[in-house]
Amino acid sequence: MKLLNVSGSPHVHSGESVKRIMWDVNIALIPMLLTAILFFGFDALFVCLVSVVSCILFQWLIEKFLLKTPTSISDGSAIVTGLLLAFNLPSNLPLWIVIIGALVAIGIGKMSFGGLGKNPFNPALVGRVFLLISFPVQMTTWPTPKGICNIFAGSTPDAVIGATPLAAFKEAVKSGATNFDLPSFADAFLGHMGGSLGEISALAIIIGGIYLLCRRVISWHIPVSFIGTAFVFGAILWLVNPQMYMDPVHVILSGGIMLGAVFMATDMVTSPMSKWGQVVFGIGCGLLTIIIRNWGSYPEGVSFAILLMNACVPLINKGFKPKRFAK
Amino acid sequence: MRTFRLGGVHPEENKISTNAKIEVFPLPKQAVVFLSQHLGAPAVPVVAKGDSVKTGQLIAKAEAFVCANIHSPVTGTVNKIDSMKDIFGFSKTAIVIDVAETEEWVETVDTTPDIKRDITLSQKEIVDKIKEMGIVGLGGATFPTHIKYMIPEGKKAEYLLINAAECEPYLTSDHRVILDHTEEVLIGISILRKALGVPKAYIGIENNKPEPIARLQEMAKQFEGIEVVPLKVKYPQGAEKQLIYSITRRSVPSGKLPIDVGCVVNNIGTAFSVYEAVQKNKPLIETIMTVTGKSLGQQQHNYVVRIGTPFSDLANAIGGIPENTCKIISGGTMMGKAIVNPDGPITKGVSSMLFISEKEAYRHEEQDCIRCGKCVKACPMGLEPYLFSSLINNGKYKEAADNHLMDCMECGCCLFSCPAHKPLTDEIRLAKTKLRQMQQKK
Numbered sequence: 001m002k003l004l005n006v007s008g009s010p011h012v013h014s015g016e017s018v019k020r021i022m023w024d025v026n027i028a029l030i031p032m033l034l035t036a037i038l039f040f041g042f043d044a045l046f047v048c049l050v051s052v053v054s055c056i057l058f059q060w061l062i063e064k065f066l067l068k069t070p071t072s073i074s075d076g077s078a079i080v081t082g083l084l085l086a087f088n089l090p091s092n093l094p095l096w097i098v099i100i101g102a103l104v105a106i107g108i109g110k111m112s113f114g115g116l117g118k119n120p121f122n123p124a125l126v127g128r129v130f131l132l133i134s135f136p137v138q139m140t141t142w143p144t145p146k147g148i149c150n151i152f153a154g155s156t157p158d159a160v161i162g163a164t165p166l167a168a169f170k171e172a173v174k175s176g177a178t179n180f181d182l183p184s185f186a187d188a189f190l191g192h193m194g195g196s197l198g199e200i201s202a203l204a205i206i207i208g209g210i211y212l213l214c215r216r217v218i219s220w221h222i223p224v225s226f227i228g229t230a231f232v233f234g235a236i237l238w239l240v241n242p243q244m245y246m247d248p249v250h251v252i253l254s255g256g257i258m259l260g261a262v263f264m265a266t267d268m269v270t271s272p273m274s275k276w277g278q279v280v281f282g283i284g285c286g287l288l289t290i291i292i293r294n295w296g297s298y299p300e301g302v303s304f305a306i307l308l309m310n311a312c313v314p315l316i317n318k319g320f321k322p323k324r325f326a327k
Numbered sequence: 328m329r330t331f332r333l334g335g336v337h338p339e340e341n342k343i344s345t346n347a348k349i350e351v352f353p354l355p356k357q358a359v360v361f362l363s364q365h366l367g368a369p370a371v372p373v374v375a376k377g378d379s380v381k382t383g384q385l386i387a388k389a390e391a392f393v394c395a396n397i398h399s400p401v402t403g404t405v406n407k408i409d410s411m412k413d414i415f416g417f418s419k420t421a422i423v424i425d426v427a428e429t430e431e432w433v434e435t436v437d438t439t440p441d442i443k444r445d446i447t448l449s450q451k452e453i454v455d456k457i458k459e460m461g462i463v464g465l466g467g468a469t470f471p472t473h474i475k476y477m478i479p480e481g482k483k484a485e486y487l488l489i490n491a492a493e494c495e496p497y498l499t500s501d502h503r504v505i506l507d508h509t510e511e512v513l514i515g516i517s518i519l520r521k522a523l524g525v526p527k528a529y530i531g532i533e534n535n536k537p538e539p540i541a542r543l544q545e546m547a548k549q550f551e552g553i554e555v556v557p558l559k560v561k562y563p564q565g566a567e568k569q570l571i572y573s574i575t576r577r578s579v580p581s582g583k584l585p586i587d588v589g590c591v592v593n594n595i596g597t598a599f600s601v602y603e604a605v606q607k608n609k610p611l612i613e614t615i616m617t618v619t620g621k622s623l624g625q626q627q628h629n630y631v632v633r634i635g636t637p638f639s640d641l642a643n644a645i646g647g648i649p650e651n652t653c654k655i656i657s658g659g660t661m662m663g664k665a666i667v668n669p670d671g672p673i674t675k676g677v678s679s680m681l682f683i684s685e686k687e688a689y690r691h692e693e694q695d696c697i698r699c700g701k702c703v704k705a706c707p708m709g710l711e712p713y714l715f716s717s718l719i720n721n722g723k724y725k726e727a728a729d730n731h732l733m734d735c736m737e738c739g740c741c742l743f744s745c746p747a748h749k750p751l752t753d754e755i756r757l758a759k760t761k762l763r764q765m766q767q768k769k
Contacts, residue, residue, distance in 0.1 A: 002648075002652070004652070004653070004654060004655055004665070004666065004667070004669075005653045005654045005665065005688060006654070006665040006666070006667050007654075007665065007688075007690065007753075008664075008665075008750075008752065008753045008756060009656075009658075009660075009661060009662050009663055009664065009665075009737070009739050009752065010338075010660060010661045010662070010739030010742055010743050010752065011654060011656055011660045011661075011663065011665070011683055011687075011688050012338055012339070012496070012660045012661070012683075012687060012688070012743065013689075013690070013691070013742070013743055013748070014336065014338070014743050014744050016701065016744060016745070016746040017691070017746050017748070018694055018697055018746050018747055020746065021697070021699065021746055114695075115695065116695060116697060117694075117695035117696050117697040117698060117747070118695060268697055268698055268699040268700065269697050269698050270698075271698075273698065273700040273703050273711065273713070274700075274703060321711065322703050322706075322709050322710075322711060323333065323709050324581075324708065324709035324710065324731060324734070325333055325568065325572075325578060325581075325707065325708045325709045325734070326568070326578035326579060326580045326581065327581075327709070
């Protein structure tokens with residue numbers, strides 16, 4: 001007679017898988033990839049391709065020759081890291097620097113801790129911060145797309161070198177200027193401004209974020225608390241002194257806050273478990289971002305803020321337990 | 328729509344046997360009746376080898392407090408009282424009865440199909456009758472029912488809750504008993520309400536059963552103090568603490584019983600047995616079972632089966648175990664147990680024989696936890712299964728207990744929703760056993 005299987009209950013599974021989650025994130029990143037190509041041309045595509053391919057390659061090499069474990073590249077997580085790293089880089093970054101970034105992200109950020117699920121820090125941000133410190137000049141020279149009409153007319157975008165709104169603002173404040181040349185709200189929302197590949201268009205990020213929310217890959221707690229805190233804190237500073245501080249709408253639309261809040265801080269591996277823990281995590285990210293932006297030496301603080309909060313996650317998990325039944 | 332607050336999942340419902348009316352399953356050739364088929368101590372046999380017994384005759388008596396009487400499910404002669412294997416492969420003492428050709432019931436049992444509506448017994452007499460007839464909870468835990476109606480001093484019952492949620496996938500025995508025996512079920516509930524002395528009884532039922540809900544609502548109008556409460560379809564809606572919360576908004580604290588918040592919960596199947604026991608003098612010798620599975624095609628059945636019938640008789644009745652069967656489950660897909668020995672007998676409280684194919688029961692290889700928190704979101708008790716898993720794998724049982732491991736009811740929501748396919752429920756189950764052993768040693 002045929003033998004019966006007798007493993008314990010439950011006997012069925014929801015069909016959720018790590019692979020599905022990672023591919024959902026990849027799908028959610030597509031709108032940003034498209035806007036990046038739209039505004040920065042094929043440079044952006046090359047940066048993304050090089051980043052993704054090197055991330056996959058490094059992970060494969062490390063698993064095959066160093067860890068000697070079966071490869072796990074098919075789970076799609078290396079592609080997520082590759083895309084997120086590329087989205088945090090300027091489109092005109094020399095490709096060899098992109099490759100170094102991928103090596104640090106995958107090698108140090110992810111595999112040195114034991115691979116997916118064991119890394120305490122967001123690998124893409126580890127890669128980005130390494131590059132920011134090692135190649136400060138290349139990492140802060142941003143191409144600005146010239147005009148959105150040109151793109152729809154069919155010609156390649158004629159990007160010029162310029163500072164991001166954040167850097168320009170910081171410079172202006174330092175030099176005592178009171179007339180800030182910030183992009184219009186519409187430009188900032190659609191992404192027509194200087195910046196890293198993936199961070200420019202709030203619209204694309206929101207579309208991707210809604211997809212992730214619908215697929216239940218992320219919950220609203222981190223994005224809302226992160227962006228909300230940055231907005232409120234930014235608004236308080238702006239109300240106190242509009243000559244010194246940026247208005248809160250530009251605060252959340254420029255730089256990496258949207259990208260960070262929706263895609264980087266929500267990385268499940270490196271964010272807290274409970275809802276309240278996630279809210280605390282988001283608030284911490286928001287506060288640190290504004291503090292670094294206004295009083296730190298860098299114009300942008302999202303990467304540092306998220307990495308610092310990543311380090312607090314074990315503590316947050318201990319301190320903010322999920323609500324128990326009847327408690 | 329009322330529901331519980333924390334966690335929960337929504338597995339595929341697969342209620343494919345809802346249209347199969349309850350059929351009477353033929354008697355077995357030999358009935359194997361375990362002395363322990365309820366929670367608590369085994370009953371003590373009052374018959375010996377060679378004795379002839381009638382259907383419904385007391386064959387084992389409850390001596391301990393948590394125990395239930397056992398009656399002969401068939402007419403015949405006692406072949407032996409010996410150790411037999413149950414469906415899970417454990418050896419337990421059983422009374423084995425060779426079934427006679429003609430069935431003869433004990434005279435006191437009313438075997439007519441007439442519905443007896445007047446409740447003549449007093450509160451105390453009802454509880455005594457329930458005890459005498461060996462009624463146990465048919466929701467799965469098989470807790471002797473009469474104990475729930477012996478309210479400890481200082482406690483007060485305010486609500487009677489009837490569990491008709493049937494949140495487990497595939498199971499349809501509660502669904503069918505409501506449709507096929509609506510009035511009897513409602514009389515049973517009225518009896519329980521009288522026994523408890525409360526003004527109102529609530530029937531909690533998941534909203535995926537519109538026909539039973541309509542039937543109950545229609546007929547409940549003729550009864551005093553019975554309200555039907557449709558509940559959202561969410562597993563585990565039928566878990567005791569969750570059901571109490573859904574209906575009354577009261578939470579039973581960790582380590583406490585429903586009566587501590589003034590509630591008594593009984594399964595709707597139990598209410599039917601109570602009707603039969605109190606009104607018809609019929610002891611609990613039968614159970615209503617769903618025989619189902621996707622591979623059975625049109626062969627979906629709900630049977631009323633005598634206790635002691637081998638599971639394999641049911642399989643034979645539907646043309647043998649289907650070729651692609653990977654597991655046979657007693658219970659639903661979420662909390663049911665896989666059967667080891669299909670020749671083992673049916674016991675009190677068994678509600679289904681479910682055939683699951685390789686494809687449905689496939690367990691993917693385990694991966695590293697990606698700390699997605701889906702297990703935390705799914706847990707209806709608000710626990711942290713991922714944390715248990717890492718603590719248990721490091722042998723830190725004490726720390727797991729400090730994080731309220733023992734509150735886990737093994738509903739399976741964590742394993743069901745884990746994208747890394749970690750065997751969370753299995754690990755927790757093992758750790759709970761381990762902790763209980765450690766406590767006993769002390």
